[in-house]
Amino acid sequence: MDACIIIPARYASTRYPGKPLVALTGAGGEARSLIERSVLAARAASGGVIPIYVATDDARIAEEAARIGAEVIMTSESCRNGTERVAEAVARAGITADIVVNLQGDAPLTPAHFVTALIEAMRADPGCGMATPYLRCDAETVENLLADRRAGRVGATTVVADRAGRALYFSKEVIPFTNGRGVVDGIVPVFHHVGVYAYRPAALAAYQAWEPGPLEGLEGLEQLRFLENGHPIRMVEVSAPGAMFWELNNPSDVPLIEGYLKRMGWA
DSSP, X not given: OOEEEEEEEOSOXXXXXXXXXXXXEOTXXXXXXXXXXXXXXXXXXXTTSSOEEEEESOHHHHHHHHHTTOEEEEOOTTOOSHHHHHHHHHHHHTOOOSEEEEEXXXXXXXXXXXXXXXXXXXXXXXXXXXXXXXXXXXXXHHHHHHHHHHTTOOOXXXXXXXXXXXXXXXXXXXXXXXXXXXXXXXXXXXXXXXXEEEEOHHHHHHHHHSOOOXXXXXXXXXXXXXXXXXXXXXXXXXXXXXXXXOOOOSTTHHHHHHHXXXXXXXX
């Protein structure tokens, strides 16, 4: 098995308890749960040839995943984030894939080519232990990010990278600082981090052995554990012309995501 996709999902989210089961209405007027939409996104990316699993510690999420025909791996309640849950799922299920994709269960708008771009980047560079995509924001998205911060909401993640495409830092603040502007010198300098990760098994094993660092604790961002331990993160730039990308972090994100589903014609 060259690659697999694992969707980590927990019920006890700090900011939005029960969000994997929240119903999102698409363009056709049909309401589907967040976990169902996440599985549909994974299936679109897999092309029917990459195994897909839902990793959870909650019977309600497992029941919903089984209802839509997804294979479930039960994990412990002690997992502190999605990467830990994916690592535990790999160990419990005896998965031997060379590339493990973590498609987080709060990003139903993830285009299929975001996932395939990650897998292709990992296949092209056997020395790459971890990769994740980023997307240059448009002015509308930057305004949404700034609006969240002005309202005191913890929302989407932004990232800055070096010239070689390695991550320098991830933050729940809008970075780099733009002084409230979406466009600076004719460009939008803000990159939205897309919540998808691809790992080699060795990188997952190393992650499990590290304790969370202070930056991970302050930002609430699991990927910072890699940077705090000197492990490089390869950034893969993606684009989505005509599409909108947003994660479900807070209840206020529901109408925004539903609006994007309808705008893009996703049922």
